[in-house]
Amino acid sequence: MLDKIDVDKIIAIAKEAGDAIVEIYQKDVQIEYIEDESPVTEADLKSNEIICGALEKLYPSIPILSEENKAVEYKERNNWKYFWLIDPIDGTKEFIKKMVSPKLTPPTQH
Structure with missing residues (x-):
């Protein structure tokens, strides 16, 4: 199965999600809190939508x-x-506080 993973497509997905994150990073960040009281932003949700949607298709x-x-x-x-x-x-x-550049954790498999 792992030999069928197209790394170039995974990189393209990560870049698309990263572009969405950077676009949102430049605006005022809207914050919501999930069950464990961790913050979640539009950037979290949008990048997750991009990554998961693309992986589900591929x-x-x-x-x-x-x-x-x-x-x-x-x-x-x-x-x-x-x-x-x-x-x-x-x-x-850190993303919310604009203390660091946003980081994207690329998709990985186990």
């Missing part, structure tokens, strides 16, 4: 585990041989 048989998506029970995850692990913005709190 590799529909590989499940996605993303910080911004609904939690998947361990009972189900335990049976996954491979999966995409997504954290659209690594450092949302």
